[in-house]
Amino acid sequence: MSRERLWFRSALLPDGPAERVRVEIAAGRIASVEAGVDPATGEACGGFALPGLPNLHSHAFQRAMAGLAEVRGPAGDSFWTWRELMYRFLDRLDPEALEAVAAQAFLEMLEAGFTRVGEFHYVHHDAAGAPYADPGEMAARIAAAAEAAGIGLTLLPVFYAHGGFGGAPPAPAQRRFLNDLDGYARLLEASRRAVTDLPGAVVGVAPHSLRAVAPDELGPVAALADGGPIHIHIAEQVKEVEDCLAWSGRRPVEWLLDTAALDRRWCLVHATHMTPEETTALARSGAVAGLCPVTEANLGDGVFPAREFLDAGGAFGVGSDSNVLIDAAEELRVLEYSQRLTRRARNVLAQGAGRSTGRDLFETAARGGGQALGAEAAGLAPGAPADLVSLDLDAPELAGRSAEAVLDGWVFAGSKRLVDGVWRAGRKVVSGGRHHRRDEIAARYVRTLEGLLR
Ligand code: ZN
Numbered sequence: 001m002s003r004e005r006l007w008f009r010s011a012l013l014p015d016g017p018a019e020r021v022r023v024e025i026a027a028g029r030i031a032s033v034e035a036g037v038d039p040a041t042g043e044a045c046g047g048f049a050l051p052g053l054p055n056l057h058s059h060a061f062q063r064a065m066a067g068l069a070e071v072r073g074p075a076g077d078s079f080w081t082w083r084e085l086m087y088r089f090l091d092r093l094d095p096e097a098l099e100a101v102a103a104q105a106f107l108e109m110l111e112a113g114f115t116r117v118g119e120f121h122y123v124h125h126d127a128a129g130a131p132y133a134d135p136g137e138m139a140a141r142i143a144a145a146a147e148a149a150g151i152g153l154t155l156l157p158v159f160y161a162h163g164g165f166g167g168a169p170p171a172p173a174q175r176r177f178l179n180d181l182d183g184y185a186r187l188l189e190a191s192r193r194a195v196t197d198l199p200g201a202v203v204g205v206a207p208h209s210l211r212a213v214a215p216d217e218l219g220p221v222a223a224l225a226d227g228g229p230i231h232i233h234i235a236e237q238v239k240e241v242e243d244c245l246a247w248s249g250r251r252p253v254e255w256l257l258d259t260a261a262l263d264r265r266w267c268l269v270h271a272t273h274m275t276p277e278e279t280t281a282l283a284r285s286g287a288v289a290g291l292c293p294v295t296e297a298n299l300g301d302g303v304f305p306a307r308e309f310l311d312a313g314g315a316f317g318v319g320s321d322s323n324v325l326i327d328a329a330e331e332l333r334v335l336e337y338s339q340r341l342t343r344r345a346r347n348v349l350a351q352g353a354g355r356s357t358g359r360d361l362f363e364t365a366a367r368g369g370g371q372a373l374g375a376e377a378a379g380l381a382p383g384a385p386a387d388l389v390s391l392d393l394d395a396p397e398l399a400g401r402s403a404e405a406v407l408d409g410w411v412f413a414g415s416k417r418l419v420d421g422v423w424r425a426g427r428k429v430v431s432g433g434r435h436h437r438r439d440e441i442a443a444r445y446v447r448t449l450e451g452l453l454r
Helices: 060-065 077-091 095-111 138-148 180-194 213-222 238-248 252-259 278-286 293-299 305-313 327-343 359-372 402-413 438-451
Strands: 004-013 016-026 031-036 044-051 051-059 114-121 153-157 230-234 268-271 289-290 315-318 388-391 419-424 427-431
Touching: 004 230, 004 402, 004 419, 016 114, 016 402, 044 402, 044 419, 051 095, 051 138, 051 359, 060 095, 060 438, 077 213, 095 293, 095 419, 095 427, 095 438, 114 230, 114 438, 138 153, 138 180, 138 327, 153 388, 153 419, 230 252, 230 359, 238 252, 252 278, 278 305, 278 419, 289 293, 289 359, 305 315, 305 327, 315 359, 327 359, 359 402, 427 438
Parallel strands: 004 044, 051 114, 114 153, 230 268, 268 289, 289 315
Antiparallel strands: 004 016, 016 031, 044 388, 388 419, 419 427
């Protein structure tokens, strides 16, 4: 079996940063890791190596509308006015366009340091709301885009049946998302078929939200996960909390904790608005909080109680959600800064005195993200999938830094500009910060956008 040897000036290993590290890759996995060694003649050399970060929540198609919802409307711009624009945009999105936009989004994720994406996929039917001949048509387009970009995929087909709490009828603008339970089971089967040739792909389930799923549908949808991940949007908006209280007398996270047997397979996306009791109970359930700090800031959602959640032993990961901006370091930075701004304190999410905030943010999000996406245990250790990112240690932002200071430099002073190389399942897909298929995938994306936005 052929082995590839890579040497890095430093690296984040499971027990901390180390200098002069050789990583051997065989059959898409890490075969060995050695620290404190010199490079051999002719060996491929890199800067600072770290595991790829999972991106646990994405709606890839929304990349195409990034920056288009930033003009002030007549009154009260909010998540809900943004959603109106998103629905209008969907009227024009066909399978070809979805594939082109998703490939570009996935390419940008790899260039930004993400090596696996949880695609929360809810556009299932044609523009009139009629099912495609193959119910997995759009899922197959997501899979094709993941294959073209080379990103690891956790596909989360969405169950969406209603337009409000308690089974309210859907709005016409939601026609492309809708299924009953039988239709959803067929969609899930077709989605599983769509990813069979994609190495390392995982399929989970995604009851969209308590607005879109009636109480008697939640159990059957979760049961279809068959051991895979279960993702749900929850408590993103204050209005959603108020509507849930009016409907049930309970808050969304409270309702879910009382109703579903939450455990490590679950990912609650956003969970922004929680009481201290909900925060503690969610942390103890073992479920992951799926935080999307850049999107939550862009949409004006609110601030997640991250310090309290971590103190109660909670697990979180990060996601790029609306993909208004795709940058792993930026997600971690905005998460920490939202806490600093509301608490008027620094280094809020570091796990103790003397700890690096950047490293603690990264390692916590890597662990939680991997759990939420049903991914194999990651990290630069023998047996793990060879999903690696290297940062450019010659960049001015990292000049003169010790290995211990690199993650803080990346998260707080850098950005995706510092991502130099990316390997996914042992295959190098980004060199010098550029995806190896960037020209072709970006050209198709630009052509698609010219059509979509005309
Ligand atoms: Zn979302």
